[in-house]
Amino acid sequence: MKSIHYATLLLCIPLFYACNHSNQAVSKKTGNDTIPVKIMKLNQENTNAAIAVSGQFTTDDEVMLSFKTGGIINSLLVKEGDAVKKGQLLATLNLTEINAQVQQAQLSYEKAKRDYQRTKNLYTDSVATLEQLQNSKTSLQVAGQQLNLVAFNRKYSEIHAPENGFILRKLADAGQQVSSGTAVLQVNGAQSGKWQLKVGISDREWAILKLNDHATIETTAVPGQMLDGVVSRKSEGVDAATGTFTAYITLTGNKPKAIAAGMFGKATLHPSRTTEHKGTWQIPYEALLDGDGNSGFVFITNDNRTAHKVKVTVAGIEKNTVTISDGLQDAGALIISGSAYLTDHSAISIH
Numbered sequence: 038m039k040s041i042h043y044a045t046l047l048l049c050i051p052l053f054y055a056c057n058h059s060n061q062a063v064s065k066k067t068g069n070d071t072i073p074v075k076i077m078k079l080n081q082e083n084t085n086a087a088i089a090v091s092g093q094f095t096t097d098d099e100v101m102l103s104f105k106t107g108g109i110i111n112s113l114l115v116k117e118g119d120a121v122k123k124g125q126l127l128a129t130l131n132l133t134e135i136n137a138q139v140q141q142a143q144l145s146y147e148k149a150k151r152d153y154q155r156t157k158n159l160y161t162d163s164v165a166t167l168e169q170l171q172n173s174k175t176s177l178q179v180a181g182q183q184l185n186l187v188a189f190n191r192k193y194s195e196i197h198a199p200e201n202g203f204i205l206r207k208l209a210d211a212g213q214q215v216s217s218g219t220a221v222l223q224v225n226g227a228q229s230g231k232w233q234l235k236v237g238i239s240d241r242e243w244a245i246l247k248l249n250d251h252a253t254i255e256t257t258a259v260p261g262q263m264l265d266g267v268v269s270r271k272s273e274g275v276d277a278a279t280g281t282f283t284a285y286i287t288l289t290g291n292k293p294k295a296i297a298a299g300m301f302g303k304a305t306l307h308p309s310r311t312t313e314h315k316g317t318w319q320i321p322y323e324a325l326l327d328g329d330g331n332s333g334f335v336f337i338t339n340d341n342r343t344a345h346k347v348k349v350t351v352a353g354i355e356k357n358t359v360t361i362s363d364g365l366q367d368a369g370a371l372i373i374s375g376s377a378y379l380t381d382h383s384a385i386s387i388h
Contacts, residue, residue, distance in 0.1 A: 071386045074375035076338060079318055079368055088246070088306040090284070092236035094256070094296050097285070098200065101208075101220040104130055105193030109214050110221070117207050121198040121224065128196040128221055135191050142184040149173075149180035200226040205298050225298055232288045234266065234302045237281035240353025241317065241360040243271060245308050252286045256302040265290045268306065317352055318361040324373045325351070325359050335361075336376045337368040338385060344372055346381040 108130040115127050156173035159165035206223040209215055234254055238246065246268055254264040269287035276283055286304055325333045331351045336344045349364030365371070372379070379385070 071384045072344075072375055072378050073388045074336075074338075074344070074372045074379070074385045076341070076370040076387060077321070077324075077373045078370055079320075079365055086308075088238075088242050088308070089303070090236040090238060090242075090306060091301065091303045092234050093298075094300045094302055095233055095235050095298055096202075096225040096231045097233055097287075098202075098226040098231060099205065099298075100199060100224060102127065102196045102199075102222045102224060103218050103220050104128075104196065104215065105217060106130070106135060106190045107214070107216040107219075108134060108194065110209055110211050113207065113209070113211050113221075115204050115207075115222070117204050119204045121202060121204060123198055123200050125198040126195060127198055127204075127224075130194040132191070132194060135187070135194050138187045139184075139191050142180070142187045146177075146180040146184045149177040153177040196221060198224060200224075202226040203298070232296055233269065234286040234288070234304055236284050236286065236304060237276070237279050238271075238284050239281060240355050241319075242306075243282040243284070244352035244360060244362065245317070246271065246284060246306060247309055250309050251307045252304045253307075254286065254288065254302055254304045256296065256300060258296055258300055264288055266304065318365050319358045320361055320371055321373050322354070322357055322359055324371055324376065325349075326376060333359075335365075336372040336379050337365070337370065338372060339367075339369040341370070341387050342384060344379045344381070344383045344385050346379070 111129045111131040113128045115121060121127065153173040153176070156165050156170050160167065160170040202225045204222060204224055207221075208223065209219070209221045215221065234252075248268055248271070250268045252266040252268060254266050255262070256264070266286040266288045268284055270285040272283040275281065284306075286306075320335065324335050326336075327334050328351065333349055333351055334346055335349055336346055338344055347364055347368065349361045351359060352362035353360040372385070375385070
């Protein structure tokens with residue numbers, strides 16, 4: 038009788054463990070339905086707030102001047118900082134070589150002219166053929182174009198000031214041999230008062246600023262005086278040297294004479310108050326999913342229990358953050374950790 042009881046007990050043990058394992062699996066599955074995440078409260082930034090920047094004064098007509106032909110510099114007639122007038126002679130090459138080329142072209146042209154006239158007379162007397170006359174005329178035209186070419190090169194073996202302005206830099210010296218197109222002088226048209234302040238701005242600032250936004254500028258060259266300006270231009274790409282975008286602030290109103298190229302200045306930019314200037318949000322780079330151009334997706338939560346996937350508009354990307362300009366207006370909190378395991382309407386737990 039005891040052996041029957043023992044046998045029955047042994048048969049029940051596997052069934053007991055099977056039921057217990059099933060209960061544990063159900064319990065484990067129920068517990069893992071909620072995904073642990075970390076969240077961040079969202080604070081909308083005011084894009085109408087003033088932006089402080091700094092940079093250097095320049096003009097919109099800075100230009101590098103060079104010779105059309107290569108050769109040895111004969112003379113440099115100006116120094117850095119000199120004021121120049123439009124058309125003023127600034128530098129010359131040694132003209133021995135180019136003058137020889139001009140003379141050679143002139144002699145070739147004169148010979149071609151004589152040959153054409155001789156062939157024309159022979160053609161009139163029915164001695165030369167029409168083909169010989171046409172070939173002679175073509176040779177004359179080629180020689181004339183060659184003369185025009187070397188005369189043009191002779192003209193641009195001298196450098197003249199393109200506008201009233203100042204010499205910013207002297208990049209070569211008399212006696213130096215330079216090749217065609219090598220920069221010799223850098224000049225600008227500062228005498229016309231076209232001053233600009235060139236400043237670096239971040240991605241977020243680039244997205245906020247619009248052309249003609251007002252700016253106030255100050256510089257130690259005119260202490261105590263605030264200069265007015267407007268944003269006249271924004272770069273369409275990042276400066277590889279600085280890693281920032283570039284904006285140009287053109288001075289308006291009275292322009293002081295004490296400003297010089299390269300001088301340091303500070304500016305306060307005032308973004309215009311238009312409907313385009315909505316608030317923005319700064320979020321961690323890791324929170325953005327499936328980024329494509331100026332759009333992407335993030336997970337948010339409004340009740341700390343359910344995750345929702347929403348589409349957002351990207352206004353700029355910086356080193357560790359992303360600027361969002363649209364899509365988070367109705368978000369209570371942003372999910373910044375655990376997003377990779379989420380789907381829309383996933384249950385979450387805050388950690």
